[in-house]
Amino acid sequence: DVKVTQSSRYLVKRTGEKVFLECVQDMDHENMFWYRQDPGLGLRLIYFSYDVKMKEKGDIPEGYSVSREKKERFSLILESASTNQTSMYLCASMALAAHSYNEQFFGPGTRLTVL
Amino acid sequence: DQQVKQNSPSLSVQEGRISILNCDYTNSMFDYFLWYKKYPAEGPTFLISISSIKDKNEDGRFTVFLNKSAKHLSLHIVPSQPGDSAVYFCAASSAPGNQFYFGTGTSLTVIP
Structure with missing residues (x-):
């Protein structure tokens, strides 16, 4: 059974704090993604990574950074949390898709509240 | 700019009837489409996909239709069940x- 796990289901932080969200997948997937989900806006891509130490900006990277030191782990970092970063954060992984499409597998999400 | 749109935020259907969920897109380069289902407090799970070389794909109670000229796809669920x-x-x-672009989502309620 494929599995994507996220370090916390719920997190409450204060404005200005540095926040780390961790994601681990056990499927040996090359690609990993961080999205945020907000009402009326759907899922928006923050960053993705197609290999260890590689990263690409998504549609809304401002205020975020990522780290991928190992294939199975992809971390999202909020350098200085702000209230507009209160959201549901979803991590996903996907097998390498050089010539065919593959589905993304999602973790359960982290509900982050920034006070 | 939202390249994939789901204009109905919510839909209610009686158990046993058909549920039709709609999706429109603006980018004519899109050629692969997926539907995901998401329960509260869980991550989205893959439901069904369709490639642009087809106009219909069926999997049990779920059928996806693609109209490329109209840049429109729809998901039909027949019969609808409360667990949907x-x-x-x-x-x-x-x-x-390439990255996937997601729509804003439609909340389906199936009434027993």
Whole structure:
């Protein structure tokens, strides 16, 4: 059974704090993604990574950074949390898709509240 | 700019009837489409996909229709069951390895 796990289901932080969200997948997937989900806006891509130490900006990277030191782990970092970063954060992984499409597998999400 | 749109935020259907969820897109380069289902407090799970070389794909009670000229796809669920109550997202991509663009979601409620 494929599995994507996220370090916390719920997190409450204060404005200005540095926040780390961790994601681990056990499927040996090359690609990993961080999205945020907000009402009326759907899922928006923050960053993705197609290999260890590689990263690409998504549609809304401002205020975020990522780290991928190992294939199975992809971390999202909020350098200085702000209230507009209160959201549901979803991590996903996907097998390498050089010539065919593959589905993304999602973790359960982290509900982050920034006070 | 939202490249994939789901204009109905919510839909209610009686158990046993058909549920039709719609999705529109603006990018004519999209050629692969997926539907995901999301329960509260869980991550989205893959439901069904369709490639642009087809206009229909069926999997049990779920059928996806694609109208490329209208840049429109729809998900039909027949018969609808209470366990189908969830938020449904459509997503689209233009090439393998490219990012998927997600719609805003439609919350389906199936009334017993």
